[in-house]
Structure formats: structure tokens, C-alpha cells
Amino acid sequence: MNKLRAFGCVLFVALLITACSSDESEKFPVKSTPEIREDGSTVLRRGNGAEPESLDPHQARSVPAANVLRDLYSGLVQISPSGAIEPADAESWEMGDDERVYTFKLRDDLRWSNGEPLTANDYVYSLRRSVDPVTGSPYAQLHAAIVNAKAIIAGDKPAQTLGVRAVDEHTLEITLTAPTPYFLGTLAHSISYPVYRPAVEEYGAAFSQPGNAVTNGAYRMESWRVNSMIALERNPEYWGDDETSIGRVEFYPITNQNSALSRYQAGELDWATTVPISRLETIKKHIPAQLHAEPTLGVYYYGLNVKRPPFKDAPELRQALSMAIDRRTIVDKITRGDEIPAHGWIPPVVEGYAGAQFDWAKLSTAQREAKAQELYKKAGYSQDKPLKVEIRYNSGEGNKKIASVIAAMWRSVLGAEVSLRNEEWKVFLDSVRQGTDTEVYRLAWIGDYNDPNTFFELMNSKFGLNGTGYASAEYDRLQEKQAHMPDGPERMKVMKKAEAVLLADSPIIPIYFYVSKYLIKDYVKGFEGNPLDSYYSKDLSIEP
Structure with a gap:
């Protein structure tokens, strides 16, 4: 390997980590005044990441859409x-x-x-x-x-x-x-x-559009201005309306974490669902009581498109890329929010399961990188014939920094030639779904219920959100078998076998297990973190 190139990649990672780690000492003003309408009803203003791709409950697939649909x-x-x-x-x-x-x-x-x-x-x-x-x-x-x-x-x-x-x-x-x-x-x-x-x-x-939408939750649709705001009004026909406090909920699609923070500081948001990595230490210093960090049923991962080259029929290459990533560096120096390095697929907060791990998880850094290089060569790549690969991710400060660091690690450890592509959320989801030209893509999976199956099911060949194209008869058999077994030691054995098959095939590269980080104004009452990351506005109140 070209030592100068390797040194340059390591230096790039170090510079990026230094930039992420700086704590700003400037003043940090935060306006804490809730919005109360003339009739005395309160308004909850929520940052919501990307624009929902759909508000049809049976077609929605993203967290931003789920947040609105729960209301x-x-x-x-x-x-x-x-x-x-x-x-x-x-x-x-x-x-x-x-x-x-x-x-x-x-x-x-x-x-x-x-x-x-x-x-x-x-x-x-x-x-x-x-x-x-x-x-x-x-x-x-x-x-x-x-x-x-x-x-x-x-x-x-x-x-x-x-x-x-x-x-x-x-x-x-x-x-x-x-x-x-x-x-x-x-x-x-x-x-x-x-x-x-x-x-x-x-x-x-169009049945889910304003004017057409008839719903049954605590709120009903008032307006939807694409890329601006979704506004919901309290639904007096809801069975629990007597216990609902907040009169109006506004969801703002803000993908830029720094913009969300600025609007939170300016008093335009009561709840920011993203926190910029570069400002985390400043937030902890100035408004620690408004920062909520909750261990979550979620995994941040890279998907590998195994339906086409270079990853089709190339398990050694997939394993090499996974092994070349220093997950501890990413969580300690980049995300810095108590995330857990992922050496398996199932988050540790899932009930009733002690997960499997990659067989190389306990190797030293030198041993792990040497094994990655060995598998890389076995897959047919070398300094003279480097892997050329693209990492695709959706907009977001954290996604970009992690992609840049992983690209540098792949260059440094393996000598791969890595390019990055940033896409807007809806375009990105369509790219992953179609799988015609994706190679490596960044995604996350937040469990839909507190059971290991919600993660196992994603990688079933028949599951509609399996963007990797992974299809293993053995994995599908084990996943479907455990899904209908009573909880206990026997189900645990089958689940561990399924996870071992998945990790060996490596159609996905788990990076870390989530700790969700929110900023919530102190006048918003009733928030209680849960591992499912599922929250209803009806459970909250605003007390000026």
C-alpha cells in the first residue's frame, strides 16, 4: 500500500475528528416562550427531519411519516x-x-x-x-x-x-x-x-391530503405545505380527547441539524429531533436539562447492494469492508452521544435476546485490519486493482461526516477508491428501493415493536424494505421459524443461528446502535423516553 496515501487518509480522519470535537465557548441563548393562541390553546412545534414521503398509513415507510401518523x-x-x-x-x-x-x-x-x-x-x-x-x-x-x-x-x-x-x-x-x-x-x-x-x-x-383526510387519532389534518409545515388540529371526535391537552401540532421538515438548532434557540421549535454533532458539548454545557438521550431500538448501518457488482457473490469483499471500519472511533470521536459500536445486528436494548457478534469482534485493531486486507485480496482486489465504490447517503451533518470517515478508513486500510453521493430524502429512498445503481447506502432501522424479529424480518428476502436484495433460503427459514416460537431458550438458539448466518453473509454493515437525542423545551411536560422511539403529542402538555 502507498504509505503516503495511507498517512493522508489517517490525517484526514484525525482532522475531521478534531473539527467534530471542538467545544464552542460562545454564549448560547435559547428562547423559551411557548406559543399560545388567542383562545388559550397551546401549540407544539416539532422539528421532523425530512419531508414525509406519504401520509397513507399503509404506504408510509419513514420515521418522519410515522411521527405524524401517530398523531x-x-x-x-x-x-x-x-x-x-x-x-x-x-x-x-x-x-x-x-x-x-x-x-x-x-x-x-x-x-x-x-x-x-x-x-x-x-x-x-x-x-x-x-x-x-x-x-x-x-x-x-x-x-x-x-x-x-x-x-x-x-x-x-x-x-x-x-x-x-x-x-x-x-x-x-x-x-x-x-x-x-x-x-x-x-x-x-x-x-x-x-x-x-x-x-x-x-x-x-389523494385521500390523505388536506380537505380529503378523515382520521381517527387525537389530531386531524389542517394543512400540509410541502417542505414547509404540516399542521394538525385537535380532533374532538377522538375517544381520548378529554385527556388531550395540546390544541395544535406543527411538524417542520428540517434536515439540516444546524438549522434545526438555530430555530430551536430562536423559539421557533419546542422539540428538535436532531442535534448537531459539532454542538453537542456546547448543548450539554448550557442547556443539559433540555437534552434527552434515550437508548433506542435502532441500528445505524450501511447496506450493500448484493444484486449487482461489486457485491454480488462477493462475501469476502463485504466482510473486508465491514472489518476495515473502526466503530469505536466513530462513536467516541464522531457521534459522541453514548452510542454503542455495533458488532452484531440486534440492539442490546431489545427484550429477551442476547445477540450474536461478528467472529472478529474481539480482535485487536492490527489483527482486524490485517484480516480485512487478507479478505480484500482474496476477493480479487489489490493496490494495482483497487475497489472503486460509491457511498450514498441522505442529507445530514452526521451522515456526511460518518461517510467521509468510513471512506477514509477504506482508503487507508484497503486502498479502495471511494466516492460519496448525497441525495435528498425522497430521491434517496427511491434509489435504495429500486436498487438499480446503488452500491453502498446509509440507512437506519428503528424497531417497530420490542422483539428481535423486527430486525430479523427486515433482511428476509420477501420484506418490502430489504434494499440490499439479500436472499438466503437458510436465513429466511430460520427467521420465519423463530417468528412463531414461544419465547425461551429454544427460540434464542434459532435467533442466534439466524444472526450468525446474516453476519457471515454480510449484506449489511452495522455501525452503531442508537441513542436518540432530542432537545425539548422545559415547558413541554410529560415526555418520557422509550426504546421504541414512539411518541404521541397527546401525551404531552405545555405549561408556561
Whole structure:
């Protein structure tokens, strides 16, 4: 390897780390005045990252969309402030002796935002729609446990055969193919929300737009100005309206973390969902009580497109790239928010699972890099024939810095030629979904429920959000087997086998496990961190 080039890459990493680590000593003013309207109602102003790609509950796929949908809709169950499953539209439920049949008793006062009654038949229609191939939901596989869901998703059976039925207007029955320990958790996801059939049939894809949207959550749609603001008003028809405090919620699509911080300081945001890495120490120094750091069911990772060169049929190359990354340096010097280096796929905060790890996880830096170089050469690459690869990421200060550091590590350790491409969020998601020209892409996965399966399922060959194109019959078999096993030692063994297969194949490169960082003004009350990173505006209040 060219020593001068390697030294230059190491120097670049060092300079970038130094730039990230500087603590600014200037004053740090923060305006803390809530917005209160003339009628006395309060307004919650939330930064929300990227513009939501859709507000159709069955087609949305991003965290920004999920944040809005949790306010607009209510499911059979919901996530409590502490992260537990609790009743929502269903006031109670029973599970049959065989753990396959769930019977949900709906509240008798359920209404849509237009005042029309919401019944069990609305849930039957909506659950069928969510798995219908015509809908094209990227999360349809989340309902794979329901009788006939897999065949419907594959186009082999009509949606009407799904194992759901309305016993009466207030009783819903769902039948599973086999016991599924995490099933209730999937019902808190937007894929399980009910949608208003008359609006869907009248407006088609536009049913979620202002003026057309009929919802059943704590808030209803007021306006949606693309790339500006989504405004929601309190929904008086919601079953829990008497316990809802905040009158209006505004979501602002702000991808630039420094811009979000500036608006937070200026009093234009009450809740900033991103924190600039370069300002983290200053924030800790000046407003520590407003910084919330919560361990999360999330993994920051790089996906490798295994459907095309250079990663198709190249496990040694994929492993070499993963091994060449110094994760400890990234979390200690770049993210600096108590993130955990990821040497496996499943976050340690997931309930009921002690994860597997890469077999090289405990090697020294020198041993790890030497092994990476060995695999790189075995894959057919060298100084004279370097790998040429592109890292694609979406806008964001942290994403750019991490991509730059990983590129420098790959150059330094392996001699690879690495380029970077930044894309706007919607374009980026489409690039990953299509997989026609992506090579390496940055993404994150936040668990949809607190069970290891929410991470295992992502890499199933049939899952709609598996952007890598990874398809392993052995992995799919193990993933699907553990999904229907009762919790306990035997399920643990199967899960560990599945994770070991995945890590050996390396279609993904886990970088670190998340600690979500928020800035929330001290007059916003009721916030309680939970590992699912799921929050409802209705659980908060503003007390000037």
C-alpha cells in the first residue's frame, strides 16, 4: 500500500475528528416562550427531519411519516410513554387457548374525525387493504402471521381471505397461522391503522391530503405545505380527547441539524429531533436539562447492494469492508452521544435476546485490519486493482461526516477508491428501493415493536424494505421459524443461528446502535423516553 496515501487518509480522519470535537465557548441563548393562541390553546412545534414521503398509513415507510401518523391515527393498541403495549381503539382483548385467535373488544364511542362511527368492519377493510398487492405497502410483511397474509401478499389469494372478521360492530377477531409472541406489538404500527373507506374510494391516492383526510387519532389534518409545515388540529371526535391537552401540532421538515438548532434557540421549535454533532458539548454545557438521550431500538448501518457488482457473490469483499471500519472511533470521536459500536445486528436494548457478534469482534485493531486486507485480496482486489465504490447517503451533518470517515478508513486500510453521493430524502429512498445503481447506502432501522424479529424480518428476502436484495433460503427459514416460537431458550438458539448466518453473509454493515437525542423545551411536560422511539403529542402538555 502507498504509505503516503495511507498517512493522508489517517490525517484526514484525525482532522475531521478534531473539527467534530471542538467545544464552542460562545454564549448560547435559547428562547423559551411557548406559543399560545388567542383562545388559550397551546401549540407544539416539532422539528421532523425530512419531508414525509406519504401520509397513507399503509404506504408510509419513514420515521418522519410515522411521527405524524401517530398523531393522526389510532390503532387497536398504542405505545405507552414508557414503551409498553396498552389499549387504544380496543379497550380489551382475549387470546385463545391455542394462542392463535385474538378477539378485540372495541370502544363503543369510536368515531372518525367527520363524526361517522368507526366499527370492526373498518378494521377488516383496512387490514385487508394493508396486505393487498394493489396497495403496495412496504410493510405488508408485518402482517405475515395472519392467516392467508403471505399468500395475499404474493398475489396467490384475494385480500378477502385474510384471517380477520367482524363478529359484530364492536368485536374484531384476528386469526394467526401460528403463535406469534410479538403480534400485539405490530398492531401499534401504522400498517395496522384503520383508514376511512369512503375517502379512499373517492379520492384514491389523494385521500390523505388536506380537505380529503378523515382520521381517527387525537389530531386531524389542517394543512400540509410541502417542505414547509404540516399542521394538525385537535380532533374532538377522538375517544381520548378529554385527556388531550395540546390544541395544535406543527411538524417542520428540517434536515439540516444546524438549522434545526438555530430555530430551536430562536423559539421557533419546542422539540428538535436532531442535534448537531459539532454542538453537542456546547448543548450539554448550557442547556443539559433540555437534552434527552434515550437508548433506542435502532441500528445505524450501511447496506450493500448484493444484486449487482461489486457485491454480488462477493462475501469476502463485504466482510473486508465491514472489518476495515473502526466503530469505536466513530462513536467516541464522531457521534459522541453514548452510542454503542455495533458488532452484531440486534440492539442490546431489545427484550429477551442476547445477540450474536461478528467472529472478529474481539480482535485487536492490527489483527482486524490485517484480516480485512487478507479478505480484500482474496476477493480479487489489490493496490494495482483497487475497489472503486460509491457511498450514498441522505442529507445530514452526521451522515456526511460518518461517510467521509468510513471512506477514509477504506482508503487507508484497503486502498479502495471511494466516492460519496448525497441525495435528498425522497430521491434517496427511491434509489435504495429500486436498487438499480446503488452500491453502498446509509440507512437506519428503528424497531417497530420490542422483539428481535423486527430486525430479523427486515433482511428476509420477501420484506418490502430489504434494499440490499439479500436472499438466503437458510436465513429466511430460520427467521420465519423463530417468528412463531414461544419465547425461551429454544427460540434464542434459532435467533442466534439466524444472526450468525446474516453476519457471515454480510449484506449489511452495522455501525452503531442508537441513542436518540432530542432537545425539548422545559415547558413541554410529560415526555418520557422509550426504546421504541414512539411518541404521541397527546401525551404531552405545555405549561408556561
